[in-house]
Amino acid sequence: MNRLHGVLLWIVLFEVCVLSNANFRSGVLRIVSNFTNKLVTTETNVIDRKYNITSLIWCAVLCFSNEKCVSLFFLSDTHVCQLHNVLFVDTTDADDRPDTKYFQITEDWCPYDKGYVVYRPLALCYKIHEDEVAQAQAKLTCQDEGGILAMVKDETTFNHLYDFLRASSTIRQKHFQIGADDIAVEGSLRWADGSPVTWTNWAQGEPSHDTERCTSMAWFYYFKWNDIPCSHPVGFLCQIIKP
Template identity: 30%
Template sequence: MRLTFHLLIILSVDLHHFRLQLSEASVQHLKFAHLGDYKDKIRTSRIIKNGSTRSMVHCAQLCSEIEACVSFFHNKNTRHCSLHDVIFFSPDDGTDSPGMKYYVYDEGDCSFREGFIYSRISKACFSIRSNDGLNNWASSKSFCKLRNFRLATVDSKEKYDYTVATIKQSSRFKGYANYYIGLNDHAKEGKFVWVDGTPAQWTKWEKGRPLKDVKRNCVILAGSRTYNGVFSFVDKRGLDAAFRWICEKVLP
């Protein structure tokens, strides 16, 4: 039987390309780029699978076959390969491991090199604004809009889990903090919609929320210690309260 083969493109440190033939079942064109900051480092959290592989390309192939996998560590000397379901941004969080290199799924228009996180499962492209100071909801919305983004639409368990896991796994982001997202009831009290007008269906409200308060029109992912760091949805007075925020890039 004749098989149709597809290419998996791996970008290494010098951006030379490696070609890998995949079976007909793998119909995706996937890209992994080397994150040089993590040289000789490894993370032992959020592991999907690990073990020994023939090569870095083989390790990348294993990652490509698991939709939740968005990054992997590989050591060409020991052939160690570990697959992960989040992108790590802070090498300071890693442990020493000579010869180890880190590769991240790089979705072109949603590149981790520009600070985005991309989920292969939900296809969400988020930018976690953890180090830009604090803004009220309107200013957070304007910040995103000026860059052709929007406040994040965290409208599924997959998007929620991936975003929260990424925040918690990297010291680059403020773990115990609150982040504005695009959910609001500005137009009609009690009718929460996302910034594009889509009615809220999946939500993660803190127990007892939302409150019946006409001034509480904006929603945060509540990760501060006040809310026990659980990142539930909490309605706030967005004109007054200043927090961090999350932008979303709408992909074609």
């Protein structure tokens, strides 16, 4: 076998593997099967679009090479590779598009098989839970998955989560609880890992009640923070810390 044939065989084998899930260096390319033959056409979350990309491997390389790339669409008939900075979760936001596949970029330490998403610039591994529960149950669910309620410790983290939550219709108008509360000491917010909250992102007029000691990202505040009673049932965000 000459060198060219060897390279071509390697490309074919890679593409056969990647149509399910495949390891790629330190990352994982995972097909999002419910988006097969669908394409999200909104420009808001597109970070790059390349043409004349004749192989899925080259599209994957482009995404892995761009640290902000979270997902990609590969249009095999027109040879288009479309990179996004979020993972889409609602197929109703996509148009029908034959010969199209959608992939999530993730890493081995972030359990994508449990629905977690990784944002590589921040080593941020997170998951939305749309079921509405009180804080105590939300904490238990995150713990059962090996994580904690999500910590939004800076503006960069907020901006990414904002983009993610706004990108899909099914979650765009829902509140999500995060891991900041002052249950231990009133007026002293702490994160789920016990560290003090040093950066805040309260909506105007919040926090508003002394009895509301937990925190949510409220959709009607464009996901800025809103204080809520810890017994109030609301969706929540879990986070797994990178080892």
